[in-house]
Amino acid sequence: MRNGILLLYLFLQTTYLSAQNHTNLWWKRNNLRVIQMNLPAYEAATINADSIVTDLVACSANTLLINAGGIMAFYPTKLDSHYRNPYLKDNQVLADVVRKCHEKGIKVIVRFDFSRVHESIFKAHPDWCYISPKGERIINTDMYVVSINAPYVQEKAFSIIEEVISTFPIDGIFLNMPGYQVNNPYEGKYHGIDQNIYDKKRFAEFSGGKALPVEENKADPLFQQYLEFKKATVEEWSEKLHKLVKSKNEQIAICTYSDKFVDIIRHESQSMTTLPYWPYTASDNVGNAVNSFPEHIISNASIQQISFQSRYNAVEPEETRIRLYENIANGSGLDMSMMGDMRGYEDERSFPVFQKVYGFHKKNESYFGKYRSVAKIAVVAPGAWPNGEPMQEYRGIQLMLREAHIPFDIVEDGQIAHLAGKVKGYKLIILPEITYLKPEAVRVLQEASAQGTHLIATNRTLFDNPDALNQLFGAKIEKKDNDGTGNYLVPDDRSVFKRFKGQNMLFWKFNLGLYDLSGADRKLLPVLAKGRPGPPEIIGGHDRTGYYALGIKNHPKSKAALFPVNLGRIYYMHGYQEHKNLLLDVIGHLLPEAAQTVQTNAPARVETVLKEFTKNTPENAGKTASDGQILHLINLTGFSGNTYFEPLPVHDLQFRITLAKKPRKVFTLTDHKPLHFTWKDGAINVSLARLAEFESIVMEW
Structure with a gap:
């Protein structure tokens, strides 16, 4: 009997500690304020850890996403299959960035891209790389697209990741462009289904001896089987990665664009090249992800570049502002991706936007990130x-x-x-x-x-x-x-x-x-x-x-x-x-x-997002009971259909909001000023004298 009680105690204790560890995973707080510095190779010669950290602190960022390896190593790799950045002069720069970020409480996620290898590796191992049905390679200058089933991705990539984890005390890894490649997105050209020998062999094993399809035809049963093959092989690779990373340190987050064996699902708000423009891209992306994958943390990146061909020109500041506020309103943290670091940047117009919105999020983060839909x-x-x-x-x-x-x-x-x-x-x-x-x-x-x-x-x-x-x-x-x-x-x-x-x-x-x-x-x-x-x-x-x-x-x-x-x-x-x-x-x-949930005289171009919230504080990590509701107002009046101007102030807004119970207090989040309200028949009536670019009306129980 005593042994049984002891075993039960140990089981409950293990279960409790497991739940506590899960709760204490750093990204589970869902208060990310990410800045991604997508470094061109040549910036390895000039990047400086002190200036990077200074700029992150000035923007109230709490997470840096920065290059580590894959296409090229931004550190002194010892692996023959890992091409080293030729511009890298300071062998300690990545180590310094990680150390100095940690000194300021900033997490560091490092970026890997295993979609391409340098031509020196291609010449030594051409069988590692993509080949089209016409015998073409996908090449960007001196970088060759690889095949996911070939040894580079199946073996060497894990060695690279393990080397980085063993060398640097990182907080997460981000995988760019994972999976099968059929396009050259940087040139807008489609090449077709990969016919690499390793893909042929593995598909034959998967399909019982069938040959790879050469055309993407959804009506073709062979192509449908190929889609199943792609899904299965990508998930198998992702599971292997997950086991490797978590065996080293469960506090290292895995971040990419898919959901299987991933901790943080990343999405992207990108500029559009065709009309009509879509000003709700962040609400769309985050709303889709948080409801489709409710167990995951979502981080939707505002991609600053206009296009792959125009990387040094950023989108309009007002578009960036809308994206970031929509992230907040729908349950994502903040995320921004730029080319290079912030010093000597080619288009700094959105920098004040980052500082303002990220600072607002930092100041009020207890009201963000723990939402339930109404x-x-x-x-x-x-x-x-x-x-x-x-x-x-x-x-x-x-x-x-x-x-x-x-x-x-x-x-x-x-x-x-x-x-x-x-x-x-x-x-x-x-x-x-x-x-x-x-x-x-x-x-x-x-x-x-x-x-x-x-x-x-x-x-x-x-x-x-x-x-x-x-x-x-x-x-x-x-x-x-x-x-x-x-x-x-x-x-x-x-x-x-x-x-x-x-x-x-x-x-x-x-x-x-x-x-x-x-x-x-x-x-x-x-x-x-x-x-x-x-x-x-x-x-x-x-x-x-x-x-x-x-x-x-x-x-x-x-x-x-x-x-x-x-x-x-x-x-x-x-x-x-x-x-x-x-x-x-x-x-x-x-x-x-x-x-009847939200009744208002607000113009159609004022986006309203109503959520039930629980205070997002460390002591509330396991709390599920509601602390109230919050109505986010995003002013899109500056969007004209094909460009973004500053929004026009909107005055004398009236709201009738259905609530579960009478709130104890109602106030605006931008200045924490109380709002007068009336309560009747399960709803409150409240007015807002003026809406500038953004506001949140908090209704606390």
């Missing part, structure tokens, strides 16, 4: 890095909700099955052209619908799963791709469409799917024919076609609405209010309470 709506994202038409559809739906001040979460499509409980807790889920979902994800949506969650889907959502499309929405596809230019929609049912006073025909453009909606309980938005284009004398002929642009199917506890049209894309690209109003009216019909 959203009743989830928008499903087409992956972590959406692109093309699905991205436009997805962003358009987001834009409608953000401008209407309706809180929502973002959940990545591939994570639905892993977050079944969370997904089923939403009252409305929106699927903007989510064209493919795994069977288990479809089952989660079906179960959510059966339990009372409403659904709204747009355009080609679930086109490849006709059974689910019919079961959920009562729809069958007759023609999913159909140019809607010239057609009109009629908002005929004014019990649903309440925002169309003085308008009874809505123009259309982009895709207008022709669907059989006979399985739906209501068919709305009759589609009118294109009619007769030409001079005014002959136009007309817009007769009803028999098709509809909206079907609503009633389920026992919920409704499911399908817009088989590019509803989000048309608003993202053109911005006509009538198309936004279609979605808002249907949301109002399915979930009237959606617009």
Whole structure:
């Protein structure tokens, strides 16, 4: 009996210490203020530890991300397979940077990039490097892209990482450009699936003897198997790295762009080269990551360079400011990536922004980073890095909700099955052209619908799963791709469409799917024919076609609405209010309470982000109970569509905010001044006299 009690005590003690150690991992505090200094090779000759630390302290940064190795070593490596930076003169500079950062309480994450090797290594080991189906190499000056399954990545990379960990007391490692390479992003050229001999051999082992595909064709079963192969091999490498790093020191954080065997998921807000610009990039990135991977810490970097071809020109300071405030509001720390160190920088315009926003975060960090969502709506994202038409559809739906001040979460499509409980807790889920979902994800949506969650889907959502499309929405596809230019929609049912006073025909453009909606309980938005284009004398002929642009199917506890049209894309690209109003009216019909969480007279260009918070202090590390709610206000009035100006001050803002209970006090975070409020019927009414660039209204219990 005594031995049993002793064993139980030891088990509980071990479990407690394990939980304590997990809680005490330094990055778990989620208060990162990162500055990444992406050092060109030649700066190794001039970087100075004292100036780097001085600049970090001036910016209130608590984490430095700086080069260590991979493409080239920024320290005196002893490994033959690790090309040493020829400009490196001071062999102690990296050691000095780490030591002096630690003296100021600044963590150091070192950067590795194992995507390329110097030509000297290529000449000695050409079989380590990428080769295209046409026999081409991917080359940037004297650097050659490697193959992930060849010995350099599979063996030498681990030796390099182990050497750095053994030499320097670092706090984390960051992996740049991990995984399979098929593009030369620095020149904007696609080369194709790697045909390296090691890839061929390993894929044959994985697939039972099959040859590598040479084309990326999603309809090809061989390519689908190749995608599974890539996922499996990347995860296997990541697991091996995780075991190596944690065996050396569990306090070393692993940071990269994926989620498996990673401590910090990094994302990037980058400048856009095509219009329309997207001012919500940080809210989009962080919102997606924190809800799709709730066990991870997220760090979204504001990439200062305009493009790979224009690295020495930074984005506008106001764009940087918006990104950083959106990071704070959505639950990420601060993160900025620049070329080189801060001395003699080619574009210093954003330096005052870094100092101000990072300083604000440092002063008020107890109100950031421990958030829970209050959203009743989830928008499903087409992956972590959406692109093309699905991205436009997805962003358009987001834009409608953000401008209407309706809180929502973002959940990545591939994570639905892993977050079944969370997904089923939403009252409305929106699927903007989510064209493919795994069977288990479809089952989660079906179960959510059966339990009372409403659904709204747009355009080609679930086109490849006709059974689910019919079961959920009562729809069958007759023609999913159909140019809607010239057609009109009629908002005929004014019990649903309440925002169309003085308008009874809505123009259309982009895709207008022709669907059989006979399985739906209501068919709305009759589609009118294109009619007769030409001079005014002959136009007309817009007769009803028999098709509809909206079907609503009633389920026992919920409704499911399908817009088989590019509803989000048309608003993202053109911005006509009538198309936004279609979605808002249907949301109002399915979930009237959606617009009641935050009611305000704030302009559409004031972004509102409402979160429940727990004070983020060391003593609260294990606390989960709420300390109140916080409403972040980001002033985007300076965004004109194709550039960023200083925001215009906004005056006399009124808010009615639904709360779980009456707050003990309400105040502004920028100056900690109290705000007068009234409490009635589960909501507070509060006003803000003036909004400059940013404000947070704290409502503490």
